[in-house]
Amino acid sequence: MQYALIIRESAEDFVRRGDPAYRDGWTAYTKALVQAGILTAGAGLTPPETGTIVRRKGEDHDVQDGPYPEGKEQLGGFYVIEVPDLDAALEWATRVPVSEQGSVEIRPRLQVA
């Protein structure tokens, strides 16, 4: 089954991305996924301030700056991995180098018949 590992990071985490100790953890983890041959997709994302949101407003569209800033955790990126079951996905999720303020959500990929 394919699972998305959805990474959420805190504001401090986004700042620490310049810190080699933090960054190297992510590089190593990504390498391990590739090495295991289970990484099928994924992307790291720039900090939430760089985001722009488009919302439908009736017939029109409304363009706004960034996501709501009040959330403690913001989407930082995601991996899509191919593993046999949820336990295997959980095993990989526990290795994700998130800080104590961050989190990893595991979601099965939508199957389109």
Place this chain on the structure above:
Amino acid sequence: MISDSDRAAEKVARHSYGKLIAFLAARSRNVPAAEDALSDALAAALRVWPERGVPDNPEGWLLTAARRNLMQAARHRTVRDNASETIALAFEEAEERMNDAQNAVFPDERLKLLFACTHPAIDGSIHTPLMLQTVLGIDAKTIAQAFVVSPDAMSQRLVRAKIKIRDAGIPFAIPERHILPERLAGVLSAIYAAYGLGWDGLDGEQDSRIGLTGEAIWLGRALMTILPEEPEVMGLLSLMLYCESRRHARRDADGVYRPLEEQDTRLWNEITMAEADTLLRKAGALDRFGPFQCQAAIQSVHATRRRTAATDWEALVALYRALIAMKPTLGAKVSHAAVIGRVEGAAPALVLLDRLEQRAIASYQPYWAVRAHLLSELGENDAAMEAYRIAIGLSDSPAVRTFLTGRLQTVISR
């Protein structure tokens, strides 16, 4: 008149439901589909068996029919499902094994299902109901009754959990060694909760619950055959057997509740108690202590009274302290206060009770029963009466109510 074939179908349904569901679900990883397939197979059995007679191997017949239904449904769902071929092979292999010997060897997959039902990805509050329904085949209505919720609400929550198992890809497997201890904790808690439901229902208001103690013990035994070196599995089984051995001493001849320390030890079942002793000793030799062994050890201290005619309260204080350190539940804290009351007196025990969070104890019956007892020992009669009344109001068993009312009367007549 109920025909033999009806009875045979019903018998197989009752005895093999969990086994068949577990087997079908483990292969297809889809509990709702397995249930549909099996109920269609049972309906077919009721149609066909009266005409052609009951087959020699009714379980095998049902499995074959259910398997066919399941495969058909899978084909309808998706033609690209390349897993279906593996499923077909696994079924054929199992049917061969079942049919070749006169005593059918059935691969019992129930324990794998047990791990799926108590997976941490599923909300903990539904673990036990899910286990009762899918592993033991107890109907949703009975489960709802035991959990005091409406049957509709219970059914909905069960359905949601089964969909989660299927869609999240929760595995049907005994977890690997490195994650086994934490997963096992979920399984053990769910089994013990089932035992507790059966235990609470012993008063006969709800006959359907009584069987649960036996089922829970059966699951404990089955778990031990698969995991013979896990001390916590032995601890749980030992704990349940200690409780079971005292079953007939819980009520006196008039059906009045007897607290543990006032029970007639001659009514305790020596054989069951000896088995519990042996299990606890074996678990201890493995040198990995845990909350279930601790709770069994607490029971073993009480059980020793049958030989020494005395209870070692100091040992109980130490064990409850250890239990709170491992698993700080409200029940453990209240029991700890109760044994402190024995060793150090009522006043220090009340200090411990006062430290508990008010919101947590508001509807916790044992807290009020212990509190009432301690207050009456101190001669604080008004406060004791108040606490007894709350404890009585929170009791769900008539026998316990009668017992506490008796205690209340003694305080009133002082």
